[in-house]
Amino acid sequence: MSTSRIAERVRRIKPSPSTSAADRANELRRQGKSIVNLVVGEPDFDTPAHIRKAAAQAMDKGATRYTLMAGTLELRQAIVAKLQRENGLTYAPNEIIATSGAKSAIYSAFSITLEPGDEVIIPAPYWVSYPDMVLASDGKPVTVACPEENGFKLTAAQLEAAITPRTRWLLINSPSNPTGASYTLDEYRALAKVLARHPQVLVMTDDIYEHIRFDGQLTPHLLQAAPELRDRTLAINGVSKTYAMTGWRIGYVAGPRDLIQALDTLLSQSTGNCCSISQAAAAAALNGEQTFVSESVAIYKQRRDATLAQINAIPGLSCRTPDGAFYLYINCSGLIGKTTPEGKRLNEDGDVVMYLLEYVGVAVVAGTAYGLSPYFRLSIATSLDVLNEGCTRIARAVAALH
Numbered sequence: 001m002s003t004s005r006i007a008e009r010v011r012r013i014k015p016s017p018s019t020s021a022a023d024r025a026n027e028l029r030r031q032g033k034s035i036v037n038l039v040v041g042e043p044d045f046d047t048p049a050h051i052r053k054a055a056a057q058a059m060d061k062g063a064t065r066y067t068l069m070a071g072t073l074e075l076r077q078a079i080v081a082k083l084q085r086e087n088g089l090t091y092a093p094n095e096i097i098a099t100s101g102a103k104s105a106i107y108s109a110f111s112i113t114l115e116p117g118d119e120v121i122i123p124a125p126y127w128v129s130y131p132d133m134v135l136a137s138d139g140k141p142v143t144v145a146c147p148e149e150n151g152f153k154l155t156a157a158q159l160e161a162a163i164t165p166r167t168r169w170l171l172i173n174s175p176s177n178p179t180g181a182s183y184t185l186d187e188y189r190a191l192a193k194v195l196a197r198h199p200q201v202l203v204m205t206d207d208i209y210e211h212i213r214f215d216g217q218l219t220p221h222l223l224q225a226a227p228e229l230r231d232r233t234l235a236i237n238g239v240s241k242t243y244a245m246t247g248w249r250i251g252y253v254a255g256p257r258d259l260i261q262a263l264d265t266l267l268s269q270s271t272g273n274c275c276s277i278s279q280a281a282a283a284a285a286l287n288g289e290q291t292f293v294s295e296s297v298a299i300y301k302q303r304r305d306a307t308l309a310q311i312n313a314i315p316g317l318s319c320r321t322p323d324g325a326f327y328l329y330i331n332c333s334g335l336i337g338k339t340t341p342e343g344k345r346l347n348e349d350g351d352v353v354m355y356l357l358e359y360v361g362v363a364v365v366a367g368t369a370y371g372l373s374p375y376f377r378l379s380i381a382t383s384l385d386v387l388n389e390g391c392t393r394i395a396r397a398v399a400a401l402h
Contacts, residue, residue, distance in 0.1 A: 013132040017369035018377075021353075025363035035361045036390040038378045041177060041327065043244035047281075048292040051243060054284030055277050063280055067273045069264050071098030071252070075279045078286040079252050087221045089235070091254045097263050098282075100274040102208050102238035102251030105263075107133045108270075109204060109234055109253065110169070112262040114139035118168040123154040124371030125329060127177045127206070131371075139168065143371050148320055148331065152179040152372075156190040163198050170195070172222065173206040175213060178370050178377040179329040180322020182213065185225045192226030203233045208251075211242040211293050213324035214301045231256050241326075242293055243285040248278040300326050303380040303387055310391035311378075314398050326381045329367070333374050338401040346401070349374040359400070360393035 002008065022039045029035045058064075070076065076093040083089040099105040106129075110120070116138040122130050124143045131141035144162050146152050159170065170191075175182040183191075195201055203222065210219040223230055238251035253263060267273075304321075307328060311319050316334030332352045339345050340359065346352050353366040353376050367375030380387060 009136050009138060012135050016132075017128050018365050021363060021365045021369075025357070028357070028361070033361055035357075035363055036386060036393060037363045038380075038382065038387070038390050039363045039365055040381070041241075041325075041379050042246050042381055043241065043296065043326075044382050045244040045292075045296055047244050047248070048285075048288075050288050051245070051281045051285045054288075055281040058277050058280035063276050065276060067276050067279060069268045069273050070094075070096065070260070071273065072276070072279050072283070075250075075252075075283045075286075078283040079254065082286045083235075083254055086218065087224065089221065089223055089254070095254055095257055095260055097253050097260050097267070098274050098279060099251045099253065099263075099267065100271050101240065101249045102206065102236050103129060104249075104271065105236045105238075105251045105253045106130070106171075106204065106206065107136070108263055108266055109236070109259070110134055110137035110139060112259065112266050113202065114168060117166060119164060119166045120169040120171060121159065121162045121167060121201075122171050122371075123152075123158075123173075125152060125176070125178050125367065125375070126171075126371050127173060128365075128369045130171060140166070142167070145372055147372075152176065152181040152320070152329070153183060153187060154191065156194050159191055159194045160197075163194070163201060165200075167198065167201050169202050169204055171204045171206065173208075175209040175219065175322070175324030177209065177325055178327045178365075178375075179320070180209075180325040180327060182219060182323035183222075185220045188220065188222045188225035192222070192229060195226075195229060195232075199232075201232070203229055205233065205235050207235060207237040208241050209325040210237065212297055212300060212326060214297070214304060215323065219324065234259060239282045239285050244292075244296070245278075245281065245285065248275070248281055250274060250278045250282040300380060303382075303384055304328070306384060307378070307380055307387045307391060310388070311394070314391075314395045316398055316401075317394075326379060328378045328380065329370075329375050330364075330378060331375055332367075335398065335401065336374050341400050341402075349376055352376060356394060356397055360397040362390050362393045362397070 076096040114137045120134045134141040234255040240246040319330045350366040356362045364376045367373040
């Protein structure tokens with residue numbers, strides 16, 4: 001028996017790097033330092049009024065009790081309608097489950113499927129929590145570096161090389177956090193041809209940023225390109241990013257009945273059903289008018305374009321134009337090897353990030369957290385004034401290097 005009171009599956013994971021970076025920035029701010037916080041991936045808009053109103057009405061009607069474990073029928077029907085209307089995907093309500101955020105959905109999906117040593121293929125750069133959720137579920141994360149010259153996307157050849165007899169999952173996030181890269185239908189078809197040769201591999205699509213896309217087109221879905229994968233795929237989404245509802249904690253999963261039933265069983269013994277009031281609000285978000293979505297995306301695009309131009313004008317920094325989401329994944333290889341005014345050499349992107357925080361008070365997240373260096377992630381989910389100030393400070397810090 002271990003001498004530690006903490007289970008090994010928890011000791012093997014680490015705190016979220018983005019949360020740690022935000023905490024450090026807030027700590028410095030409390031100390032009286034001027035900090036431009038470009039860490040948090042959270043819309044800076046209020047939840048739309050009609051969604052808040054639906055929540056208030058639900059409370060007034062007494063909808064404050066337990067719901068069905070899988071979620072209210074109203075919400076699941078709204079999800080069914082959304083998937084058909086926007087994605088051309090057909091599901092029944094009993095193939096849907098609502099969860100306390102999409103993060104909970106991903107972790108729970110790993111929990112119901114992974115045996116010790118089972119492998120999960122995760123294209124890098126990846127959202128910081130993916131590998132640790134796999135580790136916490138006794139699985140083995142298999143990260144595959146997807147370089148900038150390939151658009152930060154997994155190729156069919158890379159997928160084929162990564163699959164082993166122990167592979168249980170392929171996880172795809174499109175548009176991606178942190179790069180904003182988005183797969184095309186043809187790219188999905190190429191991946192599907194590989195998956196056809198490996199029927200033991202399940203597929204998880206994290207679609208949380210699907211509506212935050214800057215070319216005016218709908219985001220393609222893997223199951224549109226390869227409907228034959230439906231019985232092997234969990235499509236995970238939520239209302240947090242699209243509708244500025246991060247605090248409401250509503251995600252959802254669509255997938256084959258056996259996996260949905262297993263999720264229902266696990267969650268019934270762990271989290272229980274998600275918040276009844278939040279479910280009513282989420283149903284209103286999915287069923288209601290969508291003006292907020294297009295208006296917020298237009299603002300994100302304005303921020304992206306302005307910030308991208310400023311970053312790419314700074315010697316030593318460069319950034320590929322993201323297709324969607326609200327981040328810039330900035331290549332800082334041109335700063336590696338330079339020396340700060342205090343005489344410290346910048347050896348990797350973590351050094352760059354700490355220098356920006358300490359020298360000019362700009363908080364960003366190092367690329368090491370996302371599995372591909374040397375980069376850092378900057379969130380554009382804040383005002384143009386804040387972004388402009390952040391870019392001005394970054395330029396000043398870079399100019400001070402030698």
